Amino acid sequence: MDATLPPLTPGTLYLVATPIGNLEDITLRALRVLRECDIVAAEDTRHSGQLLKHFGISRPLLSYFQFNEAKRSEEIIERLKRGEKVALVTDAGSPGISDPGERVVKAALAAGLRVETVPGSCALVAERPADG
Amino acid sequence: MDATLPPLTPGTLYLVATPIGNLEDITLRALRVLRECDIVAAEDTRHSGQLLKHFGISRPLLSYFQFNEAKRSEEIIERLKRGEKVALVTDAGSPGISDPGERVVKAALAAGLRVETVPGSCALVAERPADG
Numbered sequence: 001m002d003a004t005l006p007p008l009t010p011g012t013l014y015l016v017a018t019p020i021g022n023l024e025d026i027t028l029r030a031l032r033v034l035r036e037c038d039i040v041a042a043e044d045t046r047h048s049g050q051l052l053k054h055f056g057i058s059r060p061l062l063s064y065f066q067f068n069e070a071k072r073s074e075e076i077i078e079r080l081k082r083g084e085k086v087a088l089v090t091d092a093g094s095p096g097i098s099d100p101g102e103r104v105v106k107a108a109l110a111a112g113l114r115v116e117t118v119p120g121s122c123a124l125v126a127e128r129p130a131d132g
Numbered sequence: 133m134d135a136t137l138p139p140l141t142p143g144t145l146y147l148v149a150t151p152i153g154n155l156e157d158i159t160l161r162a163l164r165v166l167r168e169c170d171i172v173a174a175e176d177t178r179h180s181g182q183l184l185k186h187f188g189i190s191r192p193l194l195s196y197f198q199f200n201e202a203k204r205s206e207e208i209i210e211r212l213k214r215g216e217k218v219a220l221v222t223d224a225g226s227p228g229i230s231d232p233g234e235r236v237v238k239a240a241l242a243a244g245l246r247v248e249t250v251p252g253s254c255a256l257v258a259e260r261p262a263d264g
Contacts, residue, residue, distance in 0.1 A: 005156070022161060024137070025251055029156035119157055121251040 008036045009116075010083040013076070013108045015101060017120030018089050023054055025121045031055055033118050037087040041076055041104070047091050064088065064104070073104040080113045140168045141248075142215040145208070145240045147233065149252025150221050155186055157253045163187055165250055170216040173208055173236070179223050196220065196236070205236040212245045 008014070014033045019025040034040060035057050041064040042048035049061055064072045076086055088101055108115050140146070146165045151157040166172060167189050173196040174180035181193055196204045208218055220233055240247050 020251070024161035024164065025159050027157050027159050027252065029154060032156065119152070119253040120159065 008085045012114040014087045016087045016089050016118045020121045027120050038084040041088045043090040069103045073107050140217045144246040146219045148219045148221050148250045152253045169219040173220045175222040201235045205239050
């Protein structure tokens with residue numbers, strides 16, 4: 001499938017949903033974006049590093065969490081302006097739903113940069129009905 | 133990855149999220165469930181047949197939509213009771229969010245059968261922020 005797909009768009013911030021509890025709950029597009037981006041901004045670089053390793057992906061990681069969000073947002077915006085492709089992931093689920101992400105997304109949109117969501121698991125709907 | 137994964141559980145109804153607009157937005161687990169289930173109950177069998185074909189998957193399809201939900205629910209429950217593994221998909225997104233699915237899920241739970249969600253894209257959170 002990969003052979004026929006267009007490459008990632010330079011200068012784009014990709015909001016990549018990652019698994020909540022089950023490593024198989026990751027989409028083909030999420031894996032491709034993580035494989036092809038220039039850098040992965042992660043809520044917890046150690047946690048996300050293990051996820052990438054599980055799928056045989058090796059990309060540079062940048063920490064992005066509550067207490068460095070302002071500084072890191074600026075850095076990510078600079079990278080996007082230079083044409084880099086940045087993937088933003090959180091420990092689990094979809095960035096910006098109940099995790100960090102809002103600040104850099106707002107900054108990217110304010111700067112006229114491209115933001116693309118890569119949907120997948122999110123806490124809002126991923127509950128198991130048998131537990132409900 | 134597949135080699136180390138446990139097989140699907142007999143007598144289980146799998147609610148499988150499918151792509152909304154981008155075929156790459158499907159998870160590894162969704163593909164595995166669709167490949168290994170006994171039958172796929174689909175909102176539109178032609179639509180879902182094309183999805184399966186795209187991924188080289190060939191499983192029997194059963195139509196399940198608004199106007200045959202009651203009858204088909206009974207049939208699905210009988211299949212589950214016989215130990216079949218049934219995947220439920222809609223045209224796009226997560227079954228039961230804004231699509232058919234509620235009736236058979238309630239019937240399965242009422243009968244003490246196992247229901248498992250396979251999360252992925254859902255209309256609730258898959259919007260593109262650049263369009264918002």
